[in-house]
Amino acid sequence: MRGAGLAALSTALRGDDSQHDGRGGWPYPSLVQVAFDLDGTPLLLLSTLADHTKNIARDPRVGLLFDGTAGLAEPLSGPRLSVLGRAERSEEPRHRARFLARHPGAGLYAGFADFSLYAVSVERAHLVAGFGRVRWLDRAELMLPAIPMALAEAEKAILSHMNADHADALRLYATVLAGRSADGAGSWTMTGIDPDGCDLRRSGEMARVDFDHGVENPEDARVTLAGLARQARRSAPGAADGSVDSDDRDG
Structure with a gap:
């Protein structure tokens, strides 16, 4: 849904x-x-x-x-x-x-x-x-039983940070984790984050990346998104090894 x-x-x-x-x-x-x-x-x-x-x-x-x-x-x-x-x-x-x-x-x-x-x-x-x-x-x-207000209040800042500083991670979320085509004009942006996952958009195309656990607060969101970036880099076609760069560590 x-x-x-x-x-x-x-x-x-x-x-x-x-x-x-x-x-x-x-x-x-x-x-x-x-x-x-x-x-x-x-x-x-x-x-x-x-x-x-x-x-x-x-x-x-x-x-x-x-x-x-x-x-x-x-x-x-x-x-x-x-x-x-x-x-x-x-x-x-x-x-x-x-x-x-x-x-x-x-x-x-x-x-x-x-x-x-x-x-x-x-x-x-x-x-x-x-x-x-x-x-x-x-x-x-x-439905979820309640809205985690800490995450809701931080959502705007999380989206701003991800879209401004982590365009490469968003591209990997969409193409590796969500299986979207690497071809296409424009960049992927994050349009929403909730306890179950995050939403991405590129022009009229949408993608959904689900989390493997419920995310309730900004810190958990940061750790979870950084973990997804590591997972995507390791799984990306042509990935040489499982190394983690500074972008991963910073979230």
Whole structure:
């Protein structure tokens, strides 16, 4: 879920609009950009002019489909997750900052009066991990129990440091650890860090690097990111040995 930049949003079509011709309550799917709070809460930037936002104003229940099947020869053998929850407007500055860091192009219109951030309070989800691998998940199985505020408060500084001083490490995270192509214009940037991992972006391409343990504070983040850089350098094609340079030691 955290690795997705887009989701299919399903809302209940409102029945008080004549153009819907008595189809109130019908499921209405649309495509939306999505970001996440540190605990995994999905975040949406929606315009009041859009049908899905008008639907939410009348009935906040929503469904979000996250598709992890891209590139598979047999897409139905791949993972997808359907999340059920309630969308509510959010005035939390962190939500807006995390969304715009993940989708910088949205900054062109995020300040318009008709756009607002919505946080989806997840209730349960349906996971299809492949043929025969299907189960329902309760909220506690999908979401983190709380937001580690020490990490949340340090996130902006961590991103600034990594993007300013560790471009090579970010490239290795994306190409070695996340398996993205080394070809392509532009540099990779880190757009978010949370207890489960970090998010990277290069132009319109996104990558997700998962941590092997929960990260709760800035110091743990520093040590974990430095460890990932060492791992990536050792695994990079043509790596001569497992040496660690000063960039690794400094984090």
